[in-house]
Amino acid sequence: MSTVTEAGVKDWDFPRGVASVALMVGFAGEQGVGVGRMLQGSGLSEKALGDPDAQIDAHTELAVIRNLVRELGDRPTLGLEVGRRYRITTFGIFGFACVSSPTLGEAIAFALRYLELSFTFCIPVARWQPGEFVARIHDERVPADVRRFLVERDVTAMHQMLCDLLGHRVELVRAEFDYPAPADTTPYVETYGLLPGFDRPHNLFSMDPAVLERPLPQANEHTLAMCLAQCRDLVSRRRARTGIAADVRELLVPRGGVDGFAAPPGIDAVARDLNMSTRTLRRHLDTAGTSYRQLLDEVRRALAEEMLTATPLSVSDVAIRLGYAEASTFIHAFKRWTGTTPSAYRRDGVSRAVR
Structure with missing residues (x-):
């Protein structure tokens, strides 16, 4: 074997x-x-x-x-x-x-x-x-x-x-x-x-x-943990700026920024905008070492952090704007991304601003 x-x-x-x-x-x-x-x-x-x-x-x-x-x-x-x-x-x-x-x-x-x-x-x-x-x-x-x-x-x-x-x-x-x-x-x-x-x-x-x-x-x-974090960050930044991943991310970001109410488009809509089949898009993203779900999470996280620190929107409103049917689903996802809840993240952001 x-x-x-x-x-x-x-x-x-x-x-x-x-x-x-x-x-x-x-x-x-x-x-x-x-x-x-x-x-x-x-x-x-x-x-x-x-x-x-x-x-x-x-x-x-x-x-x-x-x-x-x-x-x-x-x-x-x-x-x-x-x-x-x-x-x-x-x-x-x-x-x-x-x-x-x-x-x-x-x-x-x-x-x-x-x-x-x-x-x-x-x-x-x-x-x-x-x-x-x-x-x-x-x-x-x-x-x-x-x-x-x-x-x-x-x-x-x-x-x-x-x-x-x-x-x-x-x-x-x-x-x-x-x-x-x-x-x-x-x-x-x-x-x-x-x-x-x-x-x-x-x-x-x-x-x-x-x-x-x-x-x-x-x-x-300890050095390995630090290096791993930096490697993950470097990969994320490189993927965000180049190739098919950059094209998909651009389509996932609302045209109106955090003020846009439209939920992110699904993978079928993204594929149509890129003039390719959904299967071809999945294959290109797989070759690039990423996926529609991973890019959607990256965009949602960035927008969530911005809305929680720069707007008075409630957690439920942030969830709706990001395309979540329920606030609880968004809270679970946010905790997976950051290790903390949206409310705690907002409080910590306010504390940092005051200091």
Whole structure:
């Protein structure tokens, strides 16, 4: 019997920070490739690479990757060289959450759940089976012109993260790639500790499942809780600003703001406004790692907090404006979102304002 854990996203087209682009630009600079050539056609400025809060579209990073492959693609294991540069600290709060996890297995489970906070283009699916842990790396949706580079880069970066988490090289049981072997396989052996199989049906690597039970040297329960909260907030903010999730959120927010009486539209009405079927909308949202219900909750929560602190509306009136048939249903939902009741939230807001 085996257990399969899929990533929180099913495609690479999610927003990300600039740390990965900055890393690749730095690597290229060491090889004599200037910043201008690396950023050509990406719309990024050199100044933006130093902004830790900057968020870019995945296609922006893809433009930089294509520039890197164009400039240095004659290096036979370019992906390995670049992938080894990704350390746990490259991933910011996402990386610190992994470091703070109790065991390697729990760190992997967290990383899969919050994969959209990484820089990967290849999507891993983990399978725990008797005697072996297998991570299959899906590259089907990766553009063909950079597919081999990104498989090498992403698999190597994943392996490097595992090594950083444990503080030593993680020995793999096997590694397989779906492309032909290079003339010199030595860099693969040096990186993974074994000779991978090439021209195989899938990209994957596997480990002894016992390794997953090893405690991480920097595990810390309180730090993990803090990092998890920040990761959830970051994911929420990124989803709110981009793609199909942003389109749906815009349709869910009343045109008249908190003064609008119309209840939020249902998913069928939203799909019609977006000129697609309900089934297609559900599929797009699932690919984006969210759902109509989750986005509706996010909008309702934001509007509820605004109405409770900025208007004299009763709790029942707030519930009606948000589309709830009964105040009790709204109160239950609000407590689930915030851990407190609407009335208590309003009182606390007034107290903060007075202070």
